[in-house]
Amino acid sequence: MLYNKKIFLPNIKTLSRCLALATFVSSAVFAQAQTVAIENVMVYTANEQADILESATVVFGGGKIIAINPDEINADIKVDGSGKILTPGFIASNTTLGLQEVSAVAASNDTKDAKAGLDFDPSLAFNPQSTVIPFSRQGGISHSLITATAKGPFMGLAFVADLSGELDSNVKPQQALVFQIGGKAKGSRASDLQLLKTKLKASKEAIAEASKKKATDKPNKDKSKAKADKPESLLFKKLLAGELPLLAKVDRSADIAQLLTLKKTYGFDMIIYGGAGALILADQLVAEKVSVIVDPMRNLPEGFDALPQTLENAAKLNGAGVNVILTETDTHSLQQLRFHAGNAVANGLPYQAAIAAISAKPAAMLGLDSGVIATGKSATLVLWSGDPLELSSSVDSMWINGKEVTLRARQDLLRDRYMSEAKMPRAYIQPAD
16 A cells, blocks of 8 residues: 655654754753762851851752762762852842833733732732843842732732743742731821731631531531632631731831731731831740841831831841841842842841841741752752852852753843944844853
8 A cells, every 4th residue: 555655754844843852852851860069169058057168069960959078979060169159049038020021111010900909919920031030140049039019008919939030930829918008198007907907807707617617517608608718718718827928018116016916816927028117026026936028228218117227227136036038129130139138247247147138048938948058958059259248249150949040131132232243233133142
C-alpha cells in the first residue's frame, strides 16, 4: 500500500523546531540539576546568631543549599568568591511590584478598583515580567510582599511573589488582610476602627454559633450559615484562626494601642506597617509578637500621626526587642532598599541586624524558605562585589531558588541601544540580553 508522503512525512521546519525546543527544555532541566559551589567567599548567614563565615564555601543544587564548608567539594560549577560577600536574597515589604508599570499611566495600574471589597485579591493581576522586576533585582531583591492601594480602611489582600521573572513565578496569595487607619480629610478614624471591631465581633459570634450547632448535630441551613460562606466571612474566619495576619498601616500611638487591644480580645496575628509612634508601645509589641515594618529614611513631618518618626526609630525599636523589618516605600526604587538599611546602620542599628531586617526577619514573617544561608534552605543567594550596604558595591550574580537570574534591566538595554554605533536607526538596534 502506498502512503501519501505529504501526510506521513514530518515537516522539516516543524521537526527542527521540536528538536530545538527539546534541547532548550533539557538544557534548562540540566542547568537546574547542576550543583554550584561558591568558594572562598565571606558569608553573611543572617541567622539568629548573626554568624559571619570567612573564606567559606557554599554548595547548592536542586534549588536548595546542600552544604556549607564541606570536607570535599563536588560541584558542576565553581564560582570564585574571593573578595566578595554572599547574602540571602533581600525582601521588600509593602510594594506594588508587578501591579504597576508607570505611576502616571492609569492603564498600567492594577493596584485598585472602585468596586473592590476587602477580599480584593491583587495577586491575580501580578505580572512577573514587569520591567520593574529586573531593575529591583539589581538591588539584590529576590521577593516582595505586595499590596494594593485602595483608599478605604480595608485595602484587600497582600501577597508574596519571587522576582524570578518567570511566568510560573512562585506567588503566595492571601498572605495578609490589609487595614489602614489614620487621619483623613473626610470622615473619622473612629468609624474605621468601629468597622473593624464590628466585623471581628460578628465573625467571632458566627464561628461560635456554627460550633454550637455542629456540636448538637443539627443541620445548618439558616442565614448565619450563608453569611459564613461569603468570602468576607471566610477571610475573618482565617484571621481569627491565626491563618491570616492583619497588616495594619498605622502610625499614631493611640491607634496602635487600640489595635493591640483588639488583638488581645480576638487573638489574631498582626503586623504593623509605618509605626511612627510604636516606640512607646515597644513592650506590648514584644509581648504580643507584633513585627513592625519601618522605612528608615522616613523623618519628615508628613502629618500629625507621624510626628514621632525619626531616623533612629528602627534602631530604638530593635534595641527594645521589637522584631523590626526595613522597607523602601517607592516600588520603582526598590534597588535602594540596601541603602536604606545602610542609613539605618548609620543611625544606630547594628549592621547584621540590618541585614536580617531585609532578609531573615521578613522571610520568617512571611513563611518563606529563604532569608537565611543554612543547609537545607532555599538557594536564594546574592553575590556582591563588596559591602552590600555601600553605594560602590553591586550584585555580581544572583540565584532565586537555585536558578541564576539575569541582572540586565530595561534601563541597561536602553543605554546600550542609544550608545551603540550602527548604520541602522537606533530604534532598530536590539542589544543582546
